Amino acid sequence: MKKFSFFSAVLAISMMFTAAVSADFPDMPSDEQAAKAITNAVSNGILSGYDDGLVRPDANITRAEMASIITRAFGASKEADISDFSDVPSDMWYHSAFSKAYAMGAFSGDDQKRMNPKNNITFQECFTILSQVFDLLPPYTVVRDNSATFSENTVFTPANSRLYDVSCLNKYADGSSVADWAKVFVAGVVANGGWDGDENGNLSPADYISRGQFAQVMDNIVKNYIDTPGTYTELPEGNTMIRCNDVILNGVSTESDIFISDSVEQGGIGINDITANRIVVRGCATETDEEENPVNDNFGIVLSGKFNAIRIIRPYISADVSGAKYSTLYSAEKTSVNLGIFEQ
Numbered sequence: 001m002k003k004f005s006f007f008s009a010v011l012a013i014s015m016m017f018t019a020a021v022s023a024d025f026p027d028m029p030s031d032e033q034a035a036k037a038i039t040n041a042v043s044n045g046i047l048s049g050y051d052d053g054l055v056r057p058d059a060n061i062t063r064a065e066m067a068s069i070i071t072r073a074f075g076a077s078k079e080a081d082i083s084d085f086s087d088v089p090s091d092m093w094y095h096s097a098f099s100k101a102y103a104m105g106a107f108s109g110d111d112q113k114r115m116n117p118k119n120n121i122t123f124q125e126c127f128t129i130l131s132q133v134f135d136l137l138p139p140y141t142v143v144r145d146n147s148a149t150f151s152e153n154t155v156f157t158p159a160n161s162r163l164y165d166v167s168c169l170n171k172y173a174d175g176s177s178v179a180d181w182a183k184v185f186v187a188g189v190v191a192n193g194g195w196d197g198d199e200n201g202n203l204s205p206a207d208y209i210s211r212g213q214f215a216q217v218m219d220n221i222v223k224n225y226i227d228t229p230g231t232y233t234e235l236p237e238g239n240t241m242i243r244c245n246d247v248i249l250n251g252v253s254t255e256s257d258i259f260i261s262d263s264v265e266q267g268g269i270g271i272n273d274i275t276a277n278r279i280v281v282r283g284c285a286t287e288t289d290e291e292e293n294p295v296n297d298n299f300g301i302v303l304s305g306k307f308n309a310i311r312i313i314r315p316y317i318s319a320d321v322s323g324a325k326y327s328t329l330y331s332a333e334k335t336s337v338n339l340g341i342f343e344q
Contacts, residue, residue, distance in 0.1 A: 025055040034212055041215035044225045046073050057212030063125075064094035064117035067101040070129060073218070074282065075243050075263025076100040087114045104262055104282075105314070106133050124182035124205035126214065127195070131185035134221055134259065135280045135313050136194060138187040140164040155184050172197055178205045194221045222259065242269060242283075249274050260284060262314075266300040273323075274305040285316045299338070312337065 025042075028035045038057055041047040046069060049055045061069070070076075079096065080103035082088055088098045094117050101107040106129050109115050130136065140162045150156060153167040166187035169175035178186050186205060189195055194217050197203055209217075223238025229246035241259040245268035249258075252274040260269065264283030271279065284300035303310065304323030312319055315334035324340040331337045 024053065025049055027054045027056065029057050029212060034216060037216040037219040038212060040219050044073075044227075046218055047211060047215060055211070057210060057215070059211050060120040060208040061126075061211055061214060062117065063107075063115060063119050063121050064097065066121045066126065066129065067094060067107055067115075067117075068097040069214075070106045070133060071097050071100040071104065074104065074133065074261045076104045077263065078103045082115075084113050085109055085115050088117060092117070104133065120208040122206050123195075123203065123209045123213075124179055124186050126209045126217075127189040127205075128182050128185040130194065130217065130221065131188040133282070134192075135278075135311050136185075136188040136192045136221070138164050138166055138168060138184065138191040155180075157184070169203070172201065172203045174202045174204065178203065189217070189221075192221070223256075245269065248272065252276070260301070266298075269301065271301070271303045271305065276305070276307050278309040278311060279303065279307055280311045280313060281317060281319065282314045283317075284319075285314065286318045303340075306343075 025038075028038060034057065038047065038055060042049070042055065047055070077100065079099040082095070082099050082102050083090075085098070088095055098107060098115050098117065102109075107115060143156065143161045143163050150163070153165060153170065155164045155166055156162070157164070164184045164187065166183050168187050168191045169178060169183065182205065186203065190203075195203075198213075221239060222241050224236055224240040226232070226240060226242045226247055227244050229244055231248045231250055232252060233250050235249075235252055235254050235256075237254075237256065239257040239259065240254070241261055243261045243263050245265050247264075247268070248270040250270075250272050254274075254276050256276065257278040257280060258271075258274075258276050260279070260281045260283045262282050266284055266286050268284060281301060286298055286300045298318060299320045300318050302320040302323070305325075307324060307326045309328045309330070310319075310321055310324065310326045311329075312331040312335050315332055317332075318336040319331070320338040321329070321340040322338045325343050326340060327343055329337070329339070329342070
């Protein structure tokens, strides 16, 4: 397996693609940061242009389009039965996207068993999806007794006994207008640097999010994508998502997060003696019957190094973290973890 500099490769590709995108889309925004976010979104397969040659940064995004975008971004391929959702017929183009999005936990539908595919998606709906798929959470404490103090700045979720601090919403004049069901998720995106409000400093949670705004949020959350097999000894600044197999991280040191996407197969990557803020594992699932837990001696991923947090957020993942040191570790239901060393 070849060893090469990821930074050099990314820099070269980024420079080349920026010129191509700017030339191909005459409606690119004049703002440099906004244009860069769209360039990155297109070059990394998050967004694409239209048949008329435009990228339409100001256009809204339907829920069907969002399902397609999210599943494509994470390389999701597993489909779930969504026959209960009457507004997603099997002969529509978005059926497969919703089936995958439902399987990956990105979409769940409303209480009337509808996905509402043709509705434009709002900021708070979009942030709910992003918070869940990237595991972006505001600070929280686990409440084990009745001693917790509740306030308007906290949200308690009985299912996992967590008391979330959503006070970051207070800096926005319209922060209180975030729907109760979305507060934790919107706060998660905001607290993790995904969004800092619109040009007027508002969250506008019930407004529709545009393609350009979504591109900016994604660019804030993920700066780098690894789509090429190889051994990597350094990463550029910012969060990184690994989207292919046969990737090895050796001795990498970063203050940012590393996301392992749904497209990575069991045993598809190696994480050796690295230092990172968080590692969020969605891929590397063990091939097993869904009624069974993964087998302990058939690890989907082996981690070694030092992390502030290890987050295994999807089921059927068997992980060996015995060579890792971490401050917090979370594993979803139907996962199996060979524990490492907890450090306060």
